Amino acid sequence: MSKQRRRRKVRLPQEPVAAHIEELSAEGRGVAHIDGKVTFIDFALPGEDVLFKYSRTSSKFDEGQAIEVLKASAQRVEPACEHFGICGGCSLQHLNETDQIEAKQQTLLNHFQHLSGVEPGEIMPPLTGPVLGYRHKARLGVKYVAKKGKVLVGFREKAAPYIANLDSCKVLHPSVGERLDKLSELIMSMEARQTIPQIEVAVSDDVTALIFRHLEDLSATDREKLIQFAQAENIQIALQPGGINTVKALWPENPPPLFYRLENQQVKIEFQATDFTQVNPVINQAMIDHALALLDLQVDDSVLDLFCGLGNFTLPMARQAARVTGVEGAEVMVVKARENARLNDINNVDFFAADLSQDLKGQPWLQQKYDKILLDPPRSGAMEMLNYLGKLGASRIVYVSCHPATLARDAKILVNDFGYRLTRAGVMDMFPHTAHVESIAVFDLKDKSRSATKH
Numbered sequence: 001m002s003k004q005r006r007r008r009k010v011r012l013p014q015e016p017v018a019a020h021i022e023e024l025s026a027e028g029r030g031v032a033h034i035d036g037k038v039t040f041i042d043f044a045l046p047g048e049d050v051l052f053k054y055s056r057t058s059s060k061f062d063e064g065q066a067i068e069v070l071k072a073s074a075q076r077v078e079p080a081c082e083h084f085g086i087c088g089g090c091s092l093q094h095l096n097e098t099d100q101i102e103a104k105q106q107t108l109l110n111h112f113q114h115l116s117g118v119e120p121g122e123i124m125p126p127l128t129g130p131v132l133g134y135r136h137k138a139r140l141g142v143k144y145v146a147k148k149g150k151v152l153v154g155f156r157e158k159a160a161p162y163i164a165n166l167d168s169c170k171v172l173h174p175s176v177g178e179r180l181d182k183l184s185e186l187i188m189s190m191e192a193r194q195t196i197p198q199i200e201v202a203v204s205d206d207v208t209a210l211i212f213r214h215l216e217d218l219s220a221t222d223r224e225k226l227i228q229f230a231q232a233e234n235i236q237i238a239l240q241p242g243g244i245n246t247v248k249a250l251w252p253e254n255p256p257p258l259f260y261r262l263e264n265q266q267v268k269i270e271f272q273a274t275d276f277t278q279v280n281p282v283i284n285q286a287m288i289d290h291a292l293a294l295l296d297l298q299v300d301d302s303v304l305d306l307f308c309g310l311g312n313f314t315l316p317m318a319r320q321a322a323r324v325t326g327v328e329g330a331e332v333m334v335v336k337a338r339e340n341a342r343l344n345d346i347n348n349v350d351f352f353a354a355d356l357s358q359d360l361k362g363q364p365w366l367q368q369k370y371d372k373i374l375l376d377p378p379r380s381g382a383m384e385m386l387n388y389l390g391k392l393g394a395s396r397i398v399y400v401s402c403h404p405a406t407l408a409r410d411a412k413i414l415v416n417d418f419g420y421r422l423t424r425a426g427v428m429d430m431f432p433h434t435a436h437v438e439s440i441a442v443f444d445l446k447d448k449s450r451s452a453t454k455h
Contacts, residue, residue, distance in 0.1 A: 016051040016067055019044070026107045026404075028091040028435035034062065041066050042158065043085060043094055045073040055159065075099045080132060080170050087164040089155035090171060090433040097432065101126045104437045105427045111404040112425070116412035120441065124426030127290060129282035131432040135171045136203035137279040140180075144193045151187040153180050153199065171433060175208040176201050179233065186229050190222045200240070202273035204258035205281075209236040209273040211247055227251045236273075244274055264289055265316035267344050275336070276309055283430045287400065287440070288316050294398050294424070294442050295372045297321045302368065304394070306356060306375040306385060311337040311349075313374055313400075318346045321372075325365050326351045357384045366392075373397045381406025383413070390418030397443040402430075404437050411441065419446045 021030035021044045030044030038061040044050045049071040052064040069076070079085070079093035092100050105126060112118055143152045143163040154166035167184075169177040176183075187193050192214055200211035212226065218239065230237040230251040236258075240247045249255050257270040260281055265288065271277050278284040291313060297303065297320040305314045308326030310333060318324045318341075328334050331353040341349050352365050357380070360366060366388060373394040375382050379402055382389075389397065397420065401407035414420040420443040430438035 012054045012057060014053075016053055017064070018070070019050055019052055021046050021048045021050065021073075024095075024103050026110070026435065026437075028095075028103070029063075030066070037062060039064060042091070044069075045075055045095060047071075047073045048076070081168075083164060083166050083169075086157055087155050087166060087169075088158035088160075089164075089169065091158070091435050093433045097128075097131050100432065101128060101427065101429050104429070104435075107435075107437050108404045108407075108425065108427055108439050111408040112411065112422075115405060115408035116415070118408070118411050118415045118422050120422045120425035122424045124424050124440075126426055127283060127286045127428040129280065129286065129429060129432075131429075132170050133172070133174050133177065134280045134282065134432060135177075136173050136201075136281055137277060138172060138176070138201040140176075140183075140199045140201060142187060142196050142198055144188070151184045151193055153183045153187070172201070173203040173208070175203060175235070176210075182229075182233070186225065190225055191219050192216060192222050200273055202258060202271075202277070204271075205260050207234070207236055207255075207258065209238065209255070209258055211238045211240050211273050212250075213240045215241075217241070223250065238273065247272075247274060260284075262288060262316055265292075265319050267315045267319070267346075269310055269312060269315070269340055270343060271310055271336070275333070278312070278430065280430045283428055283438075284312070287428055287430075287438075288313060290428075290440060291374060291398050291400065292316060292320060294440070295374065295396060297372065301371040304365070304368075304370040304373045304392070306373065306382065307377045308337060308351070309333055309376075311340045311351075313376065314349055314351075315341060315344055315346055317374070318349045322348065324349045325368065325370070327354050327356065327365060329353065329355050329357075356382070360385075360388060370394045371396075374400070376400040377406075379403040379406065381410050383410055386410060386413045386418070390414070393445065395445050399441045399443065401439045401441065402436070404439060407439060407441060411443070414443050420444060421446055 019032035021032055023031045023046050025031050029040040029042050032039045040063050041052045042065045044066040050066040051068040052066045054064045056063040077096045084093045141163040152163040152165055154164050157164045167181040195215040198213045202209045226237050236255045237250045238247050239250050259268055259270045261268050301321040303317050303321045303324045305326045308314045308328045314324050314326035334351045334353040337351045411422050423442050423444045425441040428438045
C-alpha cells in the first residue's frame with residue numbers, strides 16, 4: 001500500500017453564491033472575500049455584485065466564474081467576440097480598453113511596490129494601438145471531435161484542456177481569424193484529420209504563413225488539398241512532421257522570406273515562421289521608437305543589446321549610434337541577425353551567441369565599454385546578467401519586460417546593489433484583452449563617474 005496520502009476529492013458547492021468584487025487581480029480576475037477567504041472570480045469587475053459558481057477550492061484561495069452580474073460596473077462593455085467566456089485566448093474583453101491598460105499599469109506599480117520597494121520617478125503614458133486583429137503570431141490547437149462531426153481549430157477553452165469551438169477570432173489577424181471555419185472544413189476533408197494537432201501562424205507584411213504539425217505522413221491527396229487551399233487563399237503552407245528542424249515548405253516550394261518593416265528606422269527584418277517575433281507589429285514599432293528615445297542615443301555612443309533575437313532593436317539603434325553589440329542565446333538567431341544587418345547595409349554592429357543565464361566569464365563582448373544598454377529578456381528576467389551589467393557601468397539601461405514580477409525583482413538589484421535609479425517606467429499594450437503586461441523601464445546611473453568612457 002502506498003505511503004502517499006491520496007488527495008480527498010473536494011465536492012464543490014453547486015448553488016450560485018453572491019459576491020462583491022473588491023479589485024482586479026494581476027491575472028484579470030475579480031477578487032472577493034467569501035467567509036474571509038480570497039476568491040478569484042472570472043468575468044467579474046471591481047465594484048460589481050455578481051452570482052458565481054465555484055470551479056476550484058484550495059486551502060489558501062478559491063476560484064469561480066461569474067454567471068450573472070447583479071450590479072454592473074461602469075467599466076463593463078459588451079465583448080467584441082461572441083466566443084468570449086468560452087475561449088481562453090482573451091480574459092478582459094468585458095473591460096473597456098482604457099481601463100484595461102490602466103489595470104495593467106497598476107499591476108506594474110504594485111509589483112514594484114511589493115516585490116522591490118522601488119518606485120519609478122515618473123510613470124510614462126502607456127503605448128496603445130489596435131485592440132482587434134492585432135495578433136500576427138499564434139499557435140492554434142486542432143482537434144477532430146467525432147461527436148461534433150467537425151474539426152475544432154483555435155485556442156483552448158478557459159481553464160480547460162479542450163479546443164474551443166470557434167468559427168472566427170477577433171484578435172487574430174483577419175487573414176487567419178476570419179478563416180478558422182475554412183481551416184476546420186479543410187482539415188475535416190483530409191484523411192489526416194485525427195493526426196494534425198496544431199497550426200503555427202505567422203503573418204508578415206505581405207503574406208500569411210501556416211505550419212501544419214502532423215503526427216503521421218500525409219497522403220498525396222491530403223498534400224494536394226493543402227496546396228489547393230494555399231493557392232486559393234494566397235497563403236504559404238509548410239509541414240512539420242517532427243521537431244522544429246523538420247519544418248519544410250509545401251506551397252510554394254521555395255517561398256520568399258517573411259519580413260516586417262520598421263519604417264521609422266528604414267529597417268527590414270526577415271524571419272521564418274518559427275522564429276520569435278513580436279505578435280503586435282504596431283506596438284512593436286511604437287516600442288522601438290520609444291526605446292530609442294529613452295536611450296537618448298548619441299552619434300558616438302556604444303550600445304549593448306542583450307537578448308537581441310533577430311536584431312529587432314539592434315538594427316534600429318545602429319542607425320543612430322556609433323556601434324551596437326547584440327547578444328543572443330541561440331546561434332541560429334545570431335546568424336539570422338547578421339544576415340539582417342547585411343540585408344540593411346548596416347555595418348556598425350557585432351553579434352555574439354551566448355547563453356545569458358550562464359557564467360559569461362571570458363566573453364569578448366564583456367571586455368568592451370558601453371554607454372547605454374538595452375535588454376529585452378524572456379519571462380524569467382535578466383537576474384543572471386545583473387552582476388555583469390553593474391560592473392559595465394553604462395550610464396543608462398532601458399529594460400523591456402514581458403513579466404512585471406521579474407522586472408521588479410531585477411529593479412531591486414540594479415537600484416540597491418549597483419547604484420542605479422529607476423527614473424521612468426510604463427506599460428505597452430502588446431496583448432489587448434489579455435492580462436499580459438508588457439512594460440519598459442529606464443535606469444540611470446547615480447554616479448556618472450562610473451559610466452563608460454567614450455571611445
